[in-house]
Each structure stands twice: as C-alpha cells, then as structure tokens.
Amino acid sequence: MxxxxxxxxxxxxxxxxxxxxxxxxxxxxxxxxxxxxxxxxxxxxxxxxxxxxxxxxxxxxxxxxxxxxxxxxxxxxxxxxxxxxxxxxxxxxxxxxxxxxxxxxxxxxxxxxxxxxxxPNFLVSVDPSIKTIKDFSDGDKIAMAGAGSSVQTIYLQMAVAKEWGKENFKKLNTLMVNLPHPEGLKSMLSGAGGIKSTFTSPPFQYMALENPEAHVVLDSYDVMGGPxxxxxxxxxxxxxxxxxxxxxxxxxxxxxxxxxxxxxxxxxxxxxxxxxxxxxxxxxxxxxxxxxxxxxxxxxxxxxxxxxxxxxxxxxxxxxxxxxxxxxxxxxxxxxx
The missing domain is CATH 3.40.190.10 (Periplasmic binding protein-like II)
Structure with missing residues (x-):
C-alpha cells in the first residue's frame, strides 16, 4: 500500500x-x-x-x-x-x-x-546668417524628432558644452521644436512656424541640402570625433x-x-x-x-x-x-x- x-x-x-x-x-x-x-x-x-x-x-x-x-x-x-x-x-x-x-x-x-x-547627422539651416551654433538667437527654432531626449538633442548639447562650457549645455534647448524628421524638413523648407533649421538624419538631411539655400551648421561626426x-x-x-x-x-x-x-x-x-x-x-x-x-x-x-x-x-x-x-x-x- x-x-x-x-x-x-x-x-x-x-x-x-x-x-x-x-x-x-x-x-x-x-x-x-x-x-x-x-x-x-x-x-x-x-x-x-x-x-x-x-x-x-x-x-x-x-x-x-x-x-x-x-x-x-x-x-x-x-x-x-x-x-x-x-x-x-x-x-x-x-x-x-x-x-x-x-x-x-x-x-x-x-x-x-x-x-x-x-x-552623420546634420544640423541644417536655410538662414544665411546662421553659420555655426554661435549664430543662433533666442528667436530661432530648430526642428528635431524627440526633442529633449533624442540623439540629436545630445549631439547639440555636446557641441554647446564644447563651445560654452559643460555647465551651459542646455543653452540652446529652448530653441528645439519636437517634430518627426519628415515634418521638420517640410517646416524648414516652407518656413512654417518660423522654423529655418532642422537637426535631422539621412535621407532627410541630404534632401534638405538639395535646396540651394540650405547649408550644414553642425556635423555629428565632428562632435564625436569620428563615426x-x-x-x-x-x-x-x-x-x-x-x-x-x-x-x-x-x-x-x-x-x-x-x-x-x-x-x-x-x-x-x-x-x-x-x-x-x-x-x-x-x-x-x-x-x-x-x-x-x-x-x-x-x-x-x-x-x-x-x-x-x-x-x-x-x-x-x-x-x-x-x-x-x-x-x-x-x-x-x-x-x-
């Protein structure tokens, strides 16, 4: 049993x-x-x-x-x-x-x-007065996807820290406008919302540069020292x-x-x-x-x-x-x- x-x-x-x-x-x-x-x-x-x-x-x-x-x-x-x-x-x-x-x-x-x-990611502008990040004023706007947390946000903050010191890394944050890459490109090319710059990625940055007024303000590879x-x-x-x-x-x-x-x-x-x-x-x-x-x-x-x-x-x-x-x-x- x-x-x-x-x-x-x-x-x-x-x-x-x-x-x-x-x-x-x-x-x-x-x-x-x-x-x-x-x-x-x-x-x-x-x-x-x-x-x-x-x-x-x-x-x-x-x-x-x-x-x-x-x-x-x-x-x-x-x-x-x-x-x-x-x-x-x-x-x-x-x-x-x-x-x-x-x-x-x-x-x-x-x-x-x-x-x-x-x-590489390019910060592109159609504003002839903006040649480097030092040329941005308080009234300028930069379109980017995921503004505040995106990869482009960090690239820009790294560039700002090199230019004005790490304690000022947020100096240009107030200029960021959160838009998907395609919408940011359209806004810059049309001037919608007063946007004349966009920090974007391929292929959108190359599409932007087909406009004769568009030029590169910042290259992420320059920020990072290479690929x-x-x-x-x-x-x-x-x-x-x-x-x-x-x-x-x-x-x-x-x-x-x-x-x-x-x-x-x-x-x-x-x-x-x-x-x-x-x-x-x-x-x-x-x-x-x-x-x-x-x-x-x-x-x-x-x-x-x-x-x-x-x-x-x-x-x-x-x-x-x-x-x-x-x-x-x-x-x-x-x-x-």
Missing part, C-alpha cells in the same frame, strides 16, 4: 514538474518590433520585407510565432510602448535607449540588442530571459539583414524606395548607402563617450564604464567602443 502511494506521489510530482517545465519553456506567440523613418533603419526594413525574423524563428522550432511591426515617430514613443508591454524590440536613436537603460536598472533592465547604423552609432535596437532582460529562442532569432535576423545590405547596396536602395512609397530615386538612396561615412553594422561605435557625457550632465544617473554595460552579451564579441 505504501509502495503504491509512493509511486503515485512520484508520478504526480513528475507530471507537475513537466507542466512547470513546459510553461517555463513556452515563448511568446507574437513578437512586436519597432521601426522608424529614415535610411538608418534599413536593416529593419530588410528584416520585414524578407521575413528574416520568421525565417530564424522557424529554424528555432517556432514556426507559428507571429511577427508584427509597428512604426514610431521617435525613440521616446517606442520606449513608452516597450515599458507598457505593447512592444518587444524598440528601435531608435542611442539617446532614448541609454535613458531607458539607466531608468530600468532595478526592474526591466533594458539593454541594447545591437547597433543598426553609424551615420558614431546613430541608431540601435533595445529590449528588456525579461523578454530575453523568457524568450531565448525568439531573442536569438531577432539577433540573427539583424546580422543577416546587415550583411545583405552591405553585399547588395543597389537592391537595398530599391527596397528602401519601395518601402518609402517611391518618393526618392533609387540612385539617390544608393549613393547614401555607398557613402563611406555611412555604415550598417551591429557594432557600437563611440557610444561609451556619448553615454558618459549624458551622465556628466545629469541626463542619466548611472555611468557606464564599458560599452558592454549597455548591451546584451550576444554582441560582446564585437569590437565596440
């Missing part, structure tokens, strides 16, 4: 442990990824068009997992969606990513999945821990998309133009992709000094000592900085 009872209990315990094991191993049935506007997000466009996430999910035995893409106008908006559980992978400028890394160290523990691109990661992808530690196969599938898809762009710049340009609604010429976009200053890579570049500046001015509380502090281990083998 006792033997039978013991056997029943062991069987029940075994079945219970299997149930718990199965639950622990179950991954999300749907993955939601973000992307934004601009050529810097091209790897995500390739991933979407070629269904690369689905490809790697299937290889991992998750063929039924649904992949959904959401579009955002700024990294801060993507952050809100990530924290609310509406998004699994955010994408945007390094500024919003680092801010969320700092603010979630004790809970969601957000970190970078990988870089997307390194490319610098502009855009990246980030996620929560919770998602990575609970969905290891799905997380790896996204990383592998990012790697494949990046390699494909670098090997097929013409086809990548055609895909971008198609995705953007055919507003730009393929030749125009291909020229940007082939520009030596534009790099599609998962490797973070000059991200540590950027993040440490954010700490020094009080934008973030925690100071990273290595670029690896900001990213998950999947990319730690890269030669980042």
């Amino acid at each position: 006792k033997t039978a009872q013991l056997g029943s209990r062991l069987l029940a315990a075994g079945l219970l442990s299997l149930c718990f094991f199965g639950t622990a191993q179950a991954e999300k049935s749907e993955i939601v990824l973000a992307r934004q506007f601009g050529i810097g997000y091209l790897p995500l466009t390739v991933m979407n068009h070629h269904e690369l996430v689905q490809k790697h999910l299937q290889a991992a035995g998750l063929k039924d997992t649904k992949v959904t893409w959401s579009r955002f106008a700024s990294g801060s908006a993507a952050n809100d969606a990530l924290l609310s559980g509406q998004l699994d992978f955010a994408a945007g400028g390094t500024g919003p990513a680092i801010i969320l890394w700092d603010r979630t160290r004790s809970n969601a523990k957000v970190k970078g999945v990988g870089a997307l691109s390194s490319m 610098n990661t502009f855009l990246m992808v980030w996620a929560t530690s919770k998602f990575r821990e609970e969905n290891p196969k799905s997380f790896k599938a996204v990383v592998d898809a990012m790697k494949e998309a990046t390699d494909w762009i670098n090997a097929n710049p013409r086809e990548a340009a055609e895909l971008y133009v198609q995705d953007a609604g055919g507003k730009e010429s393929v030749e125009f976009i291909e020229k940007m992709i082939r520009d030596p200053q534009v790099k599609f890579t998962l490797t973070p570049e000059r991200l540590l000094p950027y993040a440490q500046f954010m700490h020094d001015i009080g934008t973030i509380r925690n100071r990273p000592e290595s670029w690896k502090d900001l990213f998950f281990p999947e990319v730690h083998d890269l030669q980042g900085s």
Whole structure:
C-alpha cells in the first residue's frame, strides 16, 4: 500500500514538474518590433520585407510565432510602448535607449540588442546668417524628432558644452521644436512656424541640402570625433530571459539583414524606395548607402563617450564604464567602443 502511494506521489510530482517545465519553456506567440523613418533603419526594413525574423524563428522550432511591426515617430514613443508591454524590440536613436537603460536598472533592465547604423547627422539651416551654433538667437527654432531626449538633442548639447562650457549645455534647448524628421524638413523648407533649421538624419538631411539655400551648421561626426552609432535596437532582460529562442532569432535576423545590405547596396536602395512609397530615386538612396561615412553594422561605435557625457550632465544617473554595460552579451564579441 505504501509502495503504491509512493509511486503515485512520484508520478504526480513528475507530471507537475513537466507542466512547470513546459510553461517555463513556452515563448511568446507574437513578437512586436519597432521601426522608424529614415535610411538608418534599413536593416529593419530588410528584416520585414524578407521575413528574416520568421525565417530564424522557424529554424528555432517556432514556426507559428507571429511577427508584427509597428512604426514610431521617435525613440521616446517606442520606449513608452516597450515599458507598457505593447512592444518587444524598440528601435531608435542611442539617446532614448541609454535613458531607458539607466531608468530600468532595478526592474526591466533594458539593454541594447545591437547597433543598426553609424551615420552623420546634420544640423541644417536655410538662414544665411546662421553659420555655426554661435549664430543662433533666442528667436530661432530648430526642428528635431524627440526633442529633449533624442540623439540629436545630445549631439547639440555636446557641441554647446564644447563651445560654452559643460555647465551651459542646455543653452540652446529652448530653441528645439519636437517634430518627426519628415515634418521638420517640410517646416524648414516652407518656413512654417518660423522654423529655418532642422537637426535631422539621412535621407532627410541630404534632401534638405538639395535646396540651394540650405547649408550644414553642425556635423555629428565632428562632435564625436569620428563615426558614431546613430541608431540601435533595445529590449528588456525579461523578454530575453523568457524568450531565448525568439531573442536569438531577432539577433540573427539583424546580422543577416546587415550583411545583405552591405553585399547588395543597389537592391537595398530599391527596397528602401519601395518601402518609402517611391518618393526618392533609387540612385539617390544608393549613393547614401555607398557613402563611406555611412555604415550598417551591429557594432557600437563611440557610444561609451556619448553615454558618459549624458551622465556628466545629469541626463542619466548611472555611468557606464564599458560599452558592454549597455548591451546584451550576444554582441560582446564585437569590437565596440
């Protein structure tokens, strides 16, 4: 009798442990990824068009997992969606990513999945009297996406700190007007709202420079001392821990998309133009992709000094000592900085 009872209990315990094991191993049935506007997000466009996430999910035995893409106008908006559980992978400028890394160290523990691109960002103006940032007056306005937290915000603050001292890094903050890149470009070219300058990214800055009155006031590469990661992808530690196969599938898809762009710049340009609604010429976009200053890579570049500046001015509380502090281990083998 006792033997039978013991056997029943062991069987029940075994079945219970299997149930718990199965639950622990179950991954999300749907993955939601973000992307934004601009050529810097091209790897995500390739991933979407070629269904690369689905490809790697299937290889991992998750063929039924649904992949959904959401579009955002700024990294801060993507952050809100990530924290609310509406998004699994955010994408945007390094500024919003680092801010969320700092603010979630004790809970969601957000970190970078990988870089997307390194490319210069230009502060462009059609006002002939504005040649450098020293020429901006109180009445001037600068359009930029995610003003106050965006990557362009930090670039401008770094330039201001070099010019007027770190204690004055907010000197030009009052001139910022929060507008998505396409709207900022339109406003500058039309003069809407008194906006004559925009701090934007490819392809919008190159579109702006087609206007004979437009000129570059500030180049982010000059601020950073060379190529610098502009855009990246980030996620929560919770998602990575609970969905290891799905997380790896996204990383592998990012790697494949990046390699494909670098090997097929013409086809990548055609895909971008198609995705953007055919507003730009393929030749125009291909020229940007082939520009030596534009790099599609998962490797973070000059991200540590950027993040440490954010700490020094009080934008973030925690100071990273290595670029690896900001990213998950999947990319730690890269030669980042």
